[in-house]
Amino acid sequence: MLTILRALLKTMRPKQWLTKNIFIFAALVFDSKLFVRGPFFSTPLGKTIIGFVLLCLISSTIYIINDIADVEADRQHPKKKYRPIPAGQLPIPMAVGAAIAIGLFTLLASFRLDAVFGGIIVLYALLNLAYSFKLKHVVIIDVLIVAAGFVLRVAAGVPLVNVVRFSPWLYVCMALLALFLGFAKRRQELILLEGNAINSRAILQEYNLEFVDGMQNVVMACTIIAYSLYTFLAEGLPPNHAMMLTIPFVLYGIFRYLYLVHVRGEIAPPDEVALKDRPLQIDLVLWALSVVIILYVLPKSVNLG
Numbered sequence: 001m002l003t004i005l006r007a008l009l010k011t012m013r014p015k016q017w018l019t020k021n022i023f024i025f026a027a028l029v030f031d032s033k034l035f036v037r038g039p040f041f042s043t044p045l046g047k048t049i050i051g052f053v054l055l056c057l058i059s060s061t062i063y064i065i066n067d068i069a070d071v072e073a074d075r076q077h078p079k080k081k082y083r084p085i086p087a088g089q090l091p092i093p094m095a096v097g098a099a100i101a102i103g104l105f106t107l108l109a110s111f112r113l114d115a116v117f118g119g120i121i122v123l124y125a126l127l128n129l130a131y132s133f134k135l136k137h138v139v140i141i142d143v144l145i146v147a148a149g150f151v152l153r154v155a156a157g158v159p160l161v162n163v164v165r166f167s168p169w170l171y172v173c174m175a176l177l178a179l180f181l182g183f184a185k186r187r188q189e190l191i192l193l194e195g196n197a198i199n200s201r202a203i204l205q206e207y208n209l210e211f212v213d214g215m216q217n218v219v220m221a222c223t224i225i226a227y228s229l230y231t232f233l234a235e236g237l238p239p240n241h242a243m244m245l246t247i248p249f250v251l252y253g254i255f256r257y258l259y260l261v262h263v264r265g266e267i268a269p270p271d272e273v274a275l276k277d278r279p280l281q282i283d284l285v286l287w288a289l290s291v292v293i294i295l296y297v298l299p300k301s302v303n304l305g
């Protein structure tokens with residue numbers, strides 16, 4: 001039983017919880033609600049942490065269902081074949097039971113936390129189920145659905161903090177960044193699978209490196225422009241335009257990732273790259289610290305232009 005529980009936990013992908021679900025904290029931070037006081041689990045921070053846990057659980061439910069649906073294809077994949085379900089370490093009936101139990105608990109707890117949040121979790125689950133069984137086989141739409149999932153992660157944090165100053169510009173920036181990472185994931189799969197791409201994932205026959213690199217370049221440029229405009233034009237930011245000081249960190253993060261892919265030959269998924277590349281980690285930390293300082297510490301009377 002302990003072996004099966006370990007296999008289930010591995011299938012739930014706990015290593016991806018932080019890198020993919022941390023975006024729920026965007027509304028909390030950018031609406032300046034990070035340090036609101038009160039009974040902890042009634043504060044915006046406490047409710048967002050609970051929402052983060054629930055978002056991780058619903059994501060894990062989708063991972064389990066996706067691995068069940070893709071079991072045959074994953075057995076043809078050089079890395080995914082070692083996952084517990086395709087490797088036979090986690091029996092499919094037990095995986096189905098775990099997905100149902102975790103999913104139902106998460107949905108009930110989500111609506112108990114906040115009705116709007118619960119609705120977003122339902123929408124997130126339905127969108128990802130549609131992706132797992134149908135939409136991941138439709139070229140371009142598959143990447144758009146992945147990007148929509150990240151936008152919903154941002155949206156999930158909004159009702160938990162009763163936002164006042166959270167800008168819709170952040171949805172645009174998040175969508176573009178997610179598209180960039182989505183095409184990066186397709187590029188990684190094309191290189192990793194090479195001639196076996198069609199057997200492992202049929203949709204990959206609709207992509208090639210030239211097309212994916214072209215889409216990445218377009219989305220990268222749009223991401224940089226959108227974030228730059230956000231720092232100047234979004235409502236709710238300090239009127240001194242200090243947020244523009246965070247633009248270099250965004251530029252470095254994107255350029256660093258492109259360097260790792262095109263010069264260093266990195267083929268790991270984007271979230272794995274973020275977990276192992278120290279300069280990229282430092283850049284992300286510095287960006288986060290600069291945002292907190294600008295929103296919460298830097299005197300708003302200092303005008304930077």
